[in-house]
Amino acid sequence: MIKNRRIQWIFFTVVLILSVIYLLPIYVMLVTSLKTPYEITQRLYLIPSLKPQFSNYVQAFKRIYPSLINSIIIASTVTGLATFFGGLGGYYLSRSRTRFSKVLFILVGITLYLPYQAVLIPLVQIAAKTGMALTHWGMIFSYSILNIPLASVLMGTFFFSIPRELEEAAEADGASKPQIFFRIVSPLSLPGYASTAILIFTQVWNEFLLALCLSTPETTTVQVKLAEIKGSFVALYNIQMAAALIGVIVPLLLFLLLGRYFIRGILAGALKG
């Protein structure tokens, strides 16, 4: 298949090296998560356990179950809100060419990858003062605010690829912009919505700093719980690894099953819609 012998040789060396670097950690993780503490002390990390301990997973699952539910509630609500409002904002940004929309685009661009630290202290204050910190709404509110700019730009890049003729025809028939958006543009942009949703869901699911500062025992997210388990179970690597694997299952499944949308989302983020 590959014509040049030398390139073929280099190619397979690189494939081999990358395979080791990328498969070793996840393999060790998987194997360790099924071992007994005694087997781990034997330091045969690459050899699978003779009697796999699936009870490790039961134990890990029991510890992180409430936080899994919290993360599912928070990440899916934020995903819904941010993609919906991002879709609206993105449509305006992609269709308007006024000076106002240009200024707005610059303002959005600066907040697109805003370090959370820059707004962390006010967010914690607001969540505490309004009592939102006691419920999931503190985090839902904060993550939504932080993700709407990104969702707008992502959705905007997808809206650019919708043929303008359709909208012009509908406008000639007297349809208003909201009608055009909800009846014509949105249904055609469902793949764009899917990509944006997956990207934002993964991002919120994996976020740690804000979750650490805003979560209470009732609203702890998966990442905060995993960090806690890592801190308190210094020696019990099997439980740590089992819990971490349960924690990545949701985004990893999204990635493996809907990888195409995931990649399109990343590329749209790189403005390559």
Next chain:
Amino acid sequence: MAKRRSAFIYFIKNWAIFLLPLLVTIGFLYFMLFWTMYVSFSDWRGTAPNYKFVGFKWYKLMFSMDRFWTDFKNNIKWLLIGVLPTLFAALLIAYLLELSGSKKWEAYIRTLILYPSAMSFVVTGTIWSWMYQPDRGVINTIFDVMGLHMLKGRFITNPETATYWLILIFIWQFLGLAVIIFQSSFRSSELQSIVESALVDGASRMRILFQIIVPNIRGGILILASLLLISALKVFDIVYIVTFGGPGYSTDVLAFFMFIATFQQHLVSLGAGLSMIIFLMAFVIVVPYTIYAFRRWFA
């Protein structure tokens, strides 16, 4: 006058619903940004807010701290070593994938190096802190078994080099993302035809890469570099999970210090000042990105 008014009503009727949520969001974000800025100039320590204006008091303290300068240097290390090697390696891998022309292997490699971008730093940090663990960790154990004792390292327990091992985790996680962005940059039709004509002229593959492809994908490189720089600047989770800033504060970064100062030492104004430094660094990175995005968006 009447004309302008009706144009305004037309605008409201058609665009208000699109514009309002975005305006509220952006307004709120900038409001909070200025709030943080104000906190950095006030005298807030302890749990209760204190908004008394004290000017540069906390900035002066900050700039006189050894820890701040250690963090700043570490942040620069993250920016340079976390980004440049990633860009270079990703460029070569993406090019190699193009040259190989094998769809099957390409799909394998893409999945292989992209799966970490679906995982959190907390999880990758958990795995790698065990890989790196000096006494019983995976890497040293494997070297032991293979008899390669001289390759064994202290990794994250050596204050001199610990930061570099943390950066390696970052590179591991972001390499796949960089590769697919490069690959998509390669695939513009103009570039393909330029490369083909260069091949006909008998140019070597390395020359094609560095003298033809790289200058033609400057935009893609700018976007990718900005993404990586911002991610490297924001890094907090890896440090928190793997070393908690240690040994001493040798792996501390501004983002981590900000967390400690604000939420553990309750020196909130100092934390806000650190936030502003992080924001300013991010701002410098984001401006060229925004200008480029703006030009493409309104082209």
